[in-house]
Amino acid sequence: MLPDGDPVPADGSLPPGVAETAGSRGFAVYVHVPFCASRCGYCDFNTYTASELGGGVSRDTYVDTVLAELQLGKSLINPKRVDTVFVGGGTPTLLSADDLGRILAAVDDAWGLSPDAEVTTEANPESVDAGYLRRLRSHGFNRISLGMQSASPAVLRILDRQHTAGRAPAAALEAREAGFEHVNLDLIYGTPGETADDFAASLAAVVGAGVDHVSAYALIVEDGTRMAGRMRRGEMPYPSDDVAADRYLAAEAALTAADFGWYEVSNWATSAAARCRHNLLYWTGADWWGLGPGAHSHVGGVRWWNVKHPSAYAKRLADGVSPGHAREVLSDEDRRMEDIMLRVRLREGIPLARVDAVGAKQALADGLLERSAYEDGNLILTLRGRLLADAVIRDVV
Template sequence: MPATLPDGDPVPADGALPAGALEGLGTRPFAFYIHVPFCVTRCGYCDFNTYTATELGPGASRESYADTAIAEVRMARRVLGDADLPVETVFVGGGTPTLLPPGDLGRVLAAVDAEFGLAPGAEVTTEANPESVDEAYVAKLREAGFTRVSYGMQSAREHVLAVLERSHTPGRVPEVVGWTREAGFEHINLDLIYGTPGETDDDWRASLEAALEAEPDHVSAYALIVEDGTRLAAQVRRGELTPPDDDAMADRYLIADELLGAHGLRWYEISNWATGPEAACRHNLLYWTGADWWGVGPGAHSHVGGTRWWNVKHPAAHAARLAEGTTPAHAREVLGAADRRIERIMLELRLAEGCPVDLLDERAARRAVADGLLEPAPFDGGRAVLTLRGRLLADAVVRDLT
């Protein structure tokens, strides 16, 4: 979740949604995203809406945050009315959610269940840094109802972790994964980053192999993006670090796809691999397939029925608005049919199952097939699926197809 917020239309003080957004409510899957904006330190590459203790200032705290989040969950219930909305997935992200006590995360989850009800077999994920949990912590998460943990591993090489300003040691990851599995979690993800300045192909292979040795059922691998305003961007600008190279990034992606595939993890989204459909992140799949979700927390984004809104950034402003009984939303936009079509193509084309061919510009789609960017598919009800080469050039392919 980026630190900057876009402009948009005003939101009513009570958070009421346009009538069109509420049409069909309950016929689409519904989810919650809970943003926990706290970190011990800010990693040099991070552009997310997070705050260290010294940056937080008055008006918000880790100790009061669960109550603030619960207040927004209750506001969501008021805004969405009495529609039957069983929550299929909950994803707690950050920041570092596991800086909060597991009991606080459990209270927020319990509030979601009390107000909306968790669907049978709901997926409940939290992100965590390897150094932010211990054996007792993950056991309490499981007792609270969490079903999945996503660890920010990033790399297994110390010099790469140092450039990223990550504080855990490489040996910490297999230890916490072991604790998590012993606590009863069947689904564990490891996040990796490739393209860090100073990383070699061998470093990247070592990170992948270390991740695989921990036997997660899901791995996410993301290309490093040098975001404006970060310490990493300043280091690159001063010439202290070399910016990521596009050709090297492509090579790292190919290495990841080959190694992960050889160990039984198949891509189901451009940056995500899983051992099977049951291991895929259902929460992210809801994002990619146009579901409804409510984002709780400062800077969190939400989407219901083609209306998208985003909350004020600072935790103190977010808490103050909820204490007053007014929406924490900063602004919103109502997507028109053309925008929704483009967004659907952008998101669904990233998936291994692709998007309906009839959404695409047919001439551009045929050209993409001829260029080896899309798998051949019938133009009367078929689905457009990226080839491996197409995945490497996905952004350009999507631009051409829309």
Template sequence: MPGALPDGEPVPSDGSLPFEPRPSSLGVYVHVPFCASRCGYCDFNTYTATELGGGASRDAYADTVLSEIRFAGRIMAAPVETVFVGGGTPTLLSPADLGRILEGIDRTWGLAAGAEITTEANPESVTASSLRELRAVGFNRISLGMQSASPGVLAILERGHTAGRAPRAAAEAREAGFEHVNLDLIYGTPGETAEDFATSLDAVIAAGVDHVSAYSLIVEDGTRIAARMRRGELAYPSDDVAADRYLAAEQALGAAGFEWYEVSNWATSEDARCRHNRLYWTGGDWWGFGPGAHSHVGGVRWWNVKHPSAYAKRLAEGVSPGLAREILNDEDRRVEDVMLRLRLREGLPLTAADPLGAEKALANGLLEAAEFERGRAVLTLQGRLLADAVVRDLLP
């Protein structure tokens, strides 16, 4: 999970945790840090070939991850219910290498029957043939980074695929036998018109996928798009435009049979919802592999060294790649519960919220009255637009 690293205590060289964890089940995240090129808005822990430097090899990466998986297997055991391979561009690795990583997870912990096994992919990084190979090695869900159907918007975002490639890749994934297919959209890009976004929504719906994620463009310091905005070449995103785009997404996707289950995610059925991401939103247990990957088991959170070379070097020396960790106390967990569970369709118990703040949010039309009577804080449509503000209300 990319993001700023909080302060924390060092992880022991053997990777041991401060207590013996006994989760009933586990999610696994595998970070693949490679990209063919860097998109202008991206600040994830990813690297192009020219940025990698020495000591990191895409060809050797599967073996490096497998060595970390074996390392983790000495520390704890639990059946794996979900696997999510993200990045970067995971499909820059061959289907055979990705399959070997899945086999290593299965050997180490065991993949539960019916496990959800997802890979992210850029549309231009897969073909009908490679999708069939990915399905054959065990992947049953794929998330494709479409972002937009507008060539102009894709150019501003510096995406590498043509406007029609993502829907075609989604169709190829369905034909290859993937049970669930997601398309990602980004809205609020400078220069994007309402018509551009409507075209993107139409394309997603026509593609026949069963899951859609739609995110407002976040401008991160250090990215090329942020530099262009500072120079005045591009306008900064507008909150009002982002709200209009979100309402358009809700209307179009709802009319097409999608239901929101998390503020930025819609699915056509409960089965189509991403089970792995739910672990993040509900404080579940997952182990993250790869440079910069974050993990959370039993209230302990830790994260790996970020650069692929440092990551590979530690594992080659038989040392844990963990950089630091923190133990969440009850208040930490409560705050995170409010921040994350409130984003879900089922919301959170009012007992976790500040009573005065909850009453204020209800009076402002940001929480559903019927759910409030049942003892739950559930966002209205207006509340979804102002979710961060509602969180501040609910935290005393």
């Protein structure tokens, strides 16, 4: 379900004075591609298989629909430059490389890509091959994020993933050979049935793939998913917090030994240049326009989100109406709290003056935070603090 909010004007216009601030703290474009060949059991993202879509939208017409929203955005804001583009899903690489290239070219035409723009697409490992990756690189994509999740065939089956255990590292190598500057592999840990050895093998496979970025997230089981139903019926156990903590410690140890460094609680990179600049823009309060059904946007303290179903999204744009479902204007206090919640998770930490001093003092005493030696005494999470990051954030807010 989409959250409620204030109505979005039919023409999508922003409150007075907001459009002029667009991009003042950096500007990103997110493109949502809602198509999947099959649905994973744990997935509650806004994605659709062919049988779930219904009429009114298809892969063949989708790019033109997205470009219609982009033209609406061009008429409303002028951010001067686009620092990053991220195409997510769904499985964006179910579209042709040329279609993804059309979207990127249109973003450049509308708002202008920065000469050093980071341009990422997500991909399922089985949805790309060497030729596709070369074509994608020729269109200007320079970073790819592959959904590996696990190197264990048994774990992949539990997650309903379609690729084989070795396909993700092979695709990462093909991406490097195609000229991608940065390659990420995503892992999920804590899947029921996953052993410590399974996860160790996944980490070894990631390190051996020669990537420069790794994201690792604990499995979260959302209501309404097929996996949640199986757990409710007792067909498999719920994830264990203790196991998730053990897996996180294993990830930190293995990745640190391989010269990766954490820069956000769930993300590691081999260098500052390898960090995901797009996500950093989100985490540091920049502006972005989200294109596609269900996509969220933020400009100058105004956040809005599009209608969820691709058919409703396409109809709005065909009728010349903004696809925005609702929006909210963030107060100064909203923005302050969100800034704290996001920055505490970053390796650079946050100045003591920005947080609740009493809560911060207790977290320091408990060994959950420490003073940074290189960032003017910023508060940063310790390893134990990373395991309890949500609790630390509550304390310092």
